[in-house]
Amino acid sequence: MTTAEDIRLSPDGVRPTEPRDAAVWDLAAQVNDPEIPVLSIADLGILRAAAATGDGGGVVLITPTYSGCPAMDTITEDVRTALQQGGYDPVRVQTVLKPAWTTDWMTDEGKTKLREYGITPPSGTAPVRNGPVSVGLSVKCPRCNSLDTRELARFGSTACKALYQCRACLEPFDYFKVL
DSSP states (O other): OOOGGGOOOOOOOOOOSSHHHHHHHHHHHTOBOSSSTTSBHHHHTOEEEEEEOTTSOEEEEEOOSSTTOTTHHHHHHHHHHHHHHTTOOSEEEEEOOSSOOOGGGSOHHHHHHHHHHTEEOOOSOOOOTTSOOOOOOOOOOTTTOOSOEEEEESSOSSTTEEEEEETTTOOEEEEEOOO
8 A cells, every 4th residue: 555655756846747746736725825815835836746555545745935934834734724624634734845945836827826916926037056146127017017216125025026116106015926
């Protein structure tokens, strides 16, 4: 009999094709991020793998947006609850730190949801850290689409966001940093 401890999952962030595993993924994918409630953990790209176990349980791998993210305990409990309510027991939720999360893992749908929520999503791909550091020239306002914006604080409401202000409409907004 296969147990959660016997499962070896590749944290690739791709929904499984095997129906039993896909059912576990789908339940976990319904969990929303507690800091940005319009995004599911699948939209955010922190849901990395899911599988059913032979003992009636499920196992889910998640990766935090950054190590020490305070939302991970809540996300873990929410995933555990979602799977248990879906009939899976035992449930194991494992946090994996390698590979490190990147904004490249966010879905296009998730980026659209961010924009509609009033947070400018990351643009472009995460920079390669073995050469020159690219500098973004502007961040588009999610309200009026102006590029005439300025950074107010490198760290916004969470460490993965920066606080900006639009010079055109004068509204402050969060920018989800490219990581």
